[in-house]
Amino acid sequence: MTTLAKKYTIQTWDHNPILRHISENIENITPELKQFAADLIKLMRRNKWVWLAAPQAGRNIRMIATTQWDQKKWKDDKFLGETIMINPIIKEASQEMIIWEEACISLPDCLWLVKRHKSIIVEYLDIKGNKQKKKLKDFNAVIIQHEIDHLDGILFTDKLIEKKKKK
Ligand SMILES: [Zn+2]
Structure with missing residues (x-):
């Protein structure tokens, strides 16, 4: 096992109290939290996950590791980068909804259809504590909505809306 895998236990299944807890806002971005953020990104990258919220790694704090994709070509998403978001809030959400096929490492082997807002504006603090605002749509918007749900104890x-596949 890698050091990272020893350090963090990925929390799984819906009876899990950490996954069901409403996470706390982050007041101070301490060096320890910066290290945690770097670890979240590393864990996500190593496992080729598209998202990882702090509670999934065992901490009930409002931090998410996200990826962004260029989706001009269907099924040929181009990776654009990774972003840590602290205390993310959805400021605006489109009335238009989309249905997306979602997976979650906390619910292994499940691939389910979920209804989400097609586009959102998210505000958050970056790792330096600067306020940021992003307009995201489609998969990039789904990622943020899925992860903020984790911060609110929602799976x-x-x-x-439909259980598509469960092994
Ligand atoms: Zn998830």
């Missing part, structure tokens, strides 16, 4: 089993 997609709570809102799935």
